[in-house]
Amino acid sequence: MAFLILQLRGLFVFLCCIKLFYNDMPKISQKGVDMPSSPIRKLTPFADQAKKDGKKIYHLNIGQPDIETPEVMLSALKNIDFKIWAYTPSEGTASYREKLTSYYNELGYGLTPNDILVTNGGSEAITFAMQACLNPGEEIIIPEPFYANYNGFACSADIVIKPIKSVIDNGFALPPISEFEKIITSKTKAIAICNPNNPTGYLYSREELEALRDLCLQYDLFLFSDEAYREFCYDGREFISPMHLEGLEEHAVVLDTVSKRYSACGARIGCLITKNKSLYQTALKFAQARLSPSLEGQIAAEAAVDTPDSYFEDVQREYTGRRDVLVKGLNAIEGVYCPNPGGAFYVVARLPIDDADRFCQWMLEKFSYQDETVMMAPATGFYSTADTGKNEVRLAYVLNTEELAAALLCLQKGLEAYPGRQMPV
Amino acid sequence: MAFLILQLRGLFVFLCCIKLFYNDMPKISQKGVDMPSSPIRKLTPFADQAKKDGKKIYHLNIGQPDIETPEVMLSALKNIDFKIWAYTPSEGTASYREKLTSYYNELGYGLTPNDILVTNGGSEAITFAMQACLNPGEEIIIPEPFYANYNGFACSADIVIKPIKSVIDNGFALPPISEFEKIITSKTKAIAICNPNNPTGYLYSREELEALRDLCLQYDLFLFSDEAYREFCYDGREFISPMHLEGLEEHAVVLDTVSKRYSACGARIGCLITKNKSLYQTALKFAQARLSPSLEGQIAAEAAVDTPDSYFEDVQREYTGRRDVLVKGLNAIEGVYCPNPGGAFYVVARLPIDDADRFCQWMLEKFSYQDETVMMAPATGFYSTADTGKNEVRLAYVLNTEELAAALLCLQKGLEAYPGRQMPV
Numbered sequence: 001m002a003f004l005i006l007q008l009r010g011l012f013v014f015l016c017c018i019k020l021f022y023n024d025m026p027k028i029s030q031k032g033v034d035m036p037s038s039p040i041r042k043l044t045p046f047a048d049q050a051k052k053d054g055k056k057i058y059h060l061n062i063g064q065p066d067i068e069t070p071e072v073m074l075s076a077l078k079n080i081d082f083k084i085w086a087y088t089p090s091e092g093t094a095s096y097r098e099k100l101t102s103y104y105n106e107l108g109y110g111l112t113p114n115d116i117l118v119t120n121g122g123s124e125a126i127t128f129a130m131q132a133c134l135n136p137g138e139e140i141i142i143p144e145p146f147y148a149n150y151n152g153f154a155c156s157a158d159i160v161i162k163p164i165k166s167v168i169d170n171g172f173a174l175p176p177i178s179e180f181e182k183i184i185t186s187k188t189k190a191i192a193i194c195n196p197n198n199p200t201g202y203l204y205s206r207e208e209l210e211a212l213r214d215l216c217l218q219y220d221l222f223l224f225s226d227e228a229y230r231e232f233c234y235d236g237r238e239f240i241s242p243m244h245l246e247g248l249e250e251h252a253v254v255l256d257t258v259s260k261r262y263s264a265c266g267a268r269i270g271c272l273i274t275k276n277k278s279l280y281q282t283a284l285k286f287a288q289a290r291l292s293p294s295l296e297g298q299i300a301a302e303a304a305v306d307t308p309d310s311y312f313e314d315v316q317r318e319y320t321g322r323r324d325v326l327v328k329g330l331n332a333i334e335g336v337y338c339p340n341p342g343g344a345f346y347v348v349a350r351l352p353i354d355d356a357d358r359f360c361q362w363m364l365e366k367f368s369y370q371d372e373t374v375m376m377a378p379a380t381g382f383y384s385t386a387d388t389g390k391n392e393v394r395l396a397y398v399l400n401t402e403e404l405a406a407a408l409l410c411l412q413k414g415l416e417a418y419p420g421r422q423m424p425v
Numbered sequence: 426m427a428f429l430i431l432q433l434r435g436l437f438v439f440l441c442c443i444k445l446f447y448n449d450m451p452k453i454s455q456k457g458v459d460m461p462s463s464p465i466r467k468l469t470p471f472a473d474q475a476k477k478d479g480k481k482i483y484h485l486n487i488g489q490p491d492i493e494t495p496e497v498m499l500s501a502l503k504n505i506d507f508k509i510w511a512y513t514p515s516e517g518t519a520s521y522r523e524k525l526t527s528y529y530n531e532l533g534y535g536l537t538p539n540d541i542l543v544t545n546g547g548s549e550a551i552t553f554a555m556q557a558c559l560n561p562g563e564e565i566i567i568p569e570p571f572y573a574n575y576n577g578f579a580c581s582a583d584i585v586i587k588p589i590k591s592v593i594d595n596g597f598a599l600p601p602i603s604e605f606e607k608i609i610t611s612k613t614k615a616i617a618i619c620n621p622n623n624p625t626g627y628l629y630s631r632e633e634l635e636a637l638r639d640l641c642l643q644y645d646l647f648l649f650s651d652e653a654y655r656e657f658c659y660d661g662r663e664f665i666s667p668m669h670l671e672g673l674e675e676h677a678v679v680l681d682t683v684s685k686r687y688s689a690c691g692a693r694i695g696c697l698i699t700k701n702k703s704l705y706q707t708a709l710k711f712a713q714a715r716l717s718p719s720l721e722g723q724i725a726a727e728a729a730v731d732t733p734d735s736y737f738e739d740v741q742r743e744y745t746g747r748r749d750v751l752v753k754g755l756n757a758i759e760g761v762y763c764p765n766p767g768g769a770f771y772v773v774a775r776l777p778i779d780d781a782d783r784f785c786q787w788m789l790e791k792f793s794y795q796d797e798t799v800m801m802a803p804a805t806g807f808y809s810t811a812d813t814g815k816n817e818v819r820l821a822y823v824l825n826t827e828e829l830a831a832a833l834l835c836l837q838k839g840l841e842a843y844p845g846r847q848m849p850v
Contacts, residue, residue, distance in 0.1 A: 025675055025703075026614070026645050032557040032707035038515075041713060069510040077721060078503050085494040085689040090463075120545045120693065123715035132457040136561060136583055152714025158561055158583060189451070220451050250450055264510040266720030268545065268693075278450075282457035288466060289577025290548035294719055295691030296502060 039381025046364040058407035060395040076303030087292040092118025109243040122257030122270035145382030163384035171339035172200035174208040190222035199394040201341025229344035322397040329408035354420035369413040464806025471789040483832035485820040501728030512717040517543025534668040547682030547695035570807030588809035596764035597625035599633040617649035624819040626766025654769035747822040754833035779845035794838040
C-alpha cells in the first residue's frame with residue numbers, strides 16, 4: 001500500500017512537471033507556423049560567414065537600389081517645420097493625394113484624389129487589396145515566378161494563391177488565357193500581375209493587358225496591378241496599366257510605392273488606387289484601424305513628385321547599360337540562358353546546375369575567385385509550384401557595370417568549379 | 426412562333442443586361458463588409474458642418490496630443506545624412522533596438538535587443554501579435570470598454586474578441602478573475618489589456634497584474650500588454666508591466682509605440698516585445714513580408730530615447746493639471762459622474778442622457794453656446810457588448826486648462842438644453 005502511494009506520488013510529480021513544461025510554452029498559431037520566411041534572406045547567415053572569412057560579395061540577390069534618392073525628396077525631409085509630429089488622415093494628406101493625382105494623370109490614369117489611398121509602403125497596399133477583395137479561403141491567380149512576399153501577404157490574409165507557370169523560353173510572357181480559364185473556380189476573386197515584373201523583368205504588352213481585361217470582365221474578377229517598377233521600362237517600350245484600359249473601372253486595383261521610383265525604400269510610402277468606390281471605402285476601413293501613414297514620409301513623397309525628368313533619364317540610361325552588360329555577359333557563359341527583359345532591374349537566368357538553392361549556398365560557403373564571390377537569389381523562392389525553377393536564379397542589377405563585369409567573371413568561374421554542374425538537356 | 430422568338434430575344438437581351446450590370450461590380454469581401462469603420466471618426470461630417478456654420482469646436486474626441494514633439498527627436502529628423510533612403514532590417518536597425526533596450530531596462534524589463542521587433546506604429550505590433558498567437562476563429566479576452574481599433578485588428582486577423590465588462594462605479598478596475606474564467610474555452614489563446622487604459626484612463630495595480638499572471642499561467646494564455654500610455658501615470662503611482670513579473674517570460678507580449686510618449690503619432694514607429702523566442706521568430710516572418718519599418722522614423726525614435734527627464738516632468742505636470750480641472754469640472758455638473766483616472770489622457774464620464782451617440786451628434790448639429798460646442802466620443806464605440814455605455818462618453822484632455830474650462834461650461838449648457846436629458850436612476 002505504502003509502495004502504491006509512493007508510486008502514485010511519483011506519478012503526480014511527473015504529471016505536474018509535464019503540466020509545468022507545457023504551461024511554460026503557450027503555442028503560437030498554425031498561421032504563424034505556416035507563414036513563410038523570406039526566401040531571399042535565408043542565405044544571409046552564409047553571406048555573413050563569407051564576409052567574416054574575408055570574401056568580398058557581389059550582392060545581386062536584393063532589390064535595394066544603389067541609386068541616390070532625389071535631392072528634392074531628401075531636402076523636403078530635412079526642412080520639415082512641424083512642431084507636433086501628428087497623425088495625418090488615414091487615407092493620406094489631401095495635398096499629397098492631390099500631387100499624386102497630377103503624377104498619375106500625366107500617365108493618363110484619369111484619377112481624382114479620392115481614388116488614392118496612401119499606405120505604409122506597397123506591402124500594406126497589397127495586404128489591403130487582398131483583404132478587401134478576398135475572404136479567407138478564396139483564390140487569386142498569379143503568374144509564377146512571382147514576388148515571393150505575395151506568399152506572406154496571402155498567408156496573413158488566409159487566402160490562396162493559384163499559380164500559373166510562365167516560362168523562361170519566351171522570356172516569361174503572359175501564359176495563354178486558356179491556362180487561366182482552366183483554374184478559375186467559384187472561389188476565384190482576382191488576378192494579380194507585377195508589371196514590369198519582379199523577378200523576371202518582363203514588361204507586359206498592351207495586347208496582354210487587354211486579354212487580361214477581357215478575362216476579368218468575363219469572370220467578374222478584380223485585376224491587381226503591382227506597378228512598383230513602372231519607371232523602369234527600357235528600349236522606348238510603352239508601359240500599360242489597367243488604368244489605361246476602358247471598361248475596367250470597377251475591377252482595376254493599382255498597387256504602388258515610392259520605394260523604387262525614387263530609390264526611397266526606407267520611406268515606407270505606397271498607395272492603393274481604385275475607381276471602385278465600394279472597394280475604396282472598404283480599404284479605407286482597414287486604413288482607419290491603423291490610423292495613418294507617416295507624416296514626414298508623405299511630405300517627402302509629395303516633394304518627390306517634382307523630381308526633374310533628367311533624374312529618370314539618368315537612371316534609365318544607367319539601368320539599360322547595366323542590363324545590357326549583365327544579359328550579354330550571362331549568355332556568353334557556357335550553358336547559361338538569360339532572356340532580355342523590358343523593365344524593372346531583375347533578370348531570371350537559367351544556369352547549368354542541379355539545384356539553385358544548393359548552388360547559391362555553395363557560392364557563398366565553398367567558393368571564391370580572387371577572394372570574391374556572388375550572392376544570388378535561387379528562383380525556387382519565386383515559384384509556388386514545388387520543384388520548379390531549380391536551375392534558375394534571380395539577379396538584381398543594383399551594381400555598376402564595372403562591378404557587374406567582375407561579378408560575371410566570378411559567376412563563370414563558380415559555374416566551372418561547381419560539383420553539381422549539369423548542362424541543360 | 427415569330428412571337429415566341431421575339432419574346433426569347435427580349436429575354437436574352439434582358440439577361441445580358443443583368444450580366445453586364447453584375448460584371449461591372451465585382452464584389453468586395455465579406456470581411457471587408459464586416460470590418461468596422463472608426464467609431465471616433467463617424468461624427469466627423471457633423472463636425473465639418475458645424476465648422477462651416479461658424480461654430481468653434483472643442484475637440485475632446487481624439488487622442489492626438491497638442492504637446493510638442495521633443496526637440497531632440499525633430500532635430501534628428503532634420504539632420505539625416507543618408508544619400509540613399511534604404512530599407513532597414515525587418516526587425517529594425519541594430520542601433521535603435523540597442524537604444525530601446527537601454528530605455529526598457531531602466532524600467533526593469535530585463536531585455537536584450539533580440540526581444541524587440543520594431544513595427545510601423547503600435548497598430549502593426551498588435552496585428553502581428555494577434556496573427557502570430559491566434560488562428561482564425563480563436564479568442565482573445567479583453568476588458569471593455571476597450572480601444573475601438575482592436576475590433577478592426579481582430580476582424581482583419583479573423584479572430585474573436587470576448588469582452589468582459591469593467592464598470593464605471595469602481596473606476597473601471599480589472600473585473601474579477603472569476604469573470605474571466607467563466608468565458609475561457611479551448612479556443613481562448615490570449616488576454617489583452619491596455620495599461621494605462623484607453624479609453625478609461627485606469628491604471629492597473631500590481632495585484633491586478635499578478636492576478637492576470639496567475640490566470641495566464643493556469644490556462645496557458647498569452648498576456649498582451651498595450652503600453653502606449655506608459656509615461657502617463659499620475660499621483661506618483663507605480664506602472665507595472667507583465668515584464669516586471671516573474672514566470673511570464675513565455676507568455677508576456679508588450680505592444681508599444683512612440684506616438685504618445687514623444688507626441689510623435691505621425692512617425693509610425695512602434696514595437697512588439699517578447700522573450701518568447703518562438704513567438705519572436707514567428708512575428709519576424711510577418712515583419713519580413715512587409716520588408717522594413719521606416720528608416721528616418723527609427724533614426725528619430727532612437728534620438729528620442731535621449732529626451733531629457735524634464736520634458737516628461739513638464740508633460741506630467743500639464744496633464745495632471747488638466748485631468749484635475751476636467752474631472753472636478755465634470756463631477757460638478759448635475760447628474761454627471763467621472764472617476765479620477767490614474768493614467769493616460771482620457772476619462773470616461775457618465776452623463777444624464779438617453780443615448781451618447783445621439784447626444785454627441787446633437788451637440789455638433791443642433792447646439793451651440795456662444796457659438797461654441799464640444800466634440801466627444803460616444804463610449805458605445807468602445808464596448809463590444811451591444812447597448813452598453815449608452816450614457817457614457819470618452820473625453821481626451823488634449824487641450825489646455827483654459828480651453829478645458831470653456832469646454833466644460835459649454836458641455837454643462839448642452840446637457841441642460843438636450844431634449845434627451847435623463848437623470849441616472
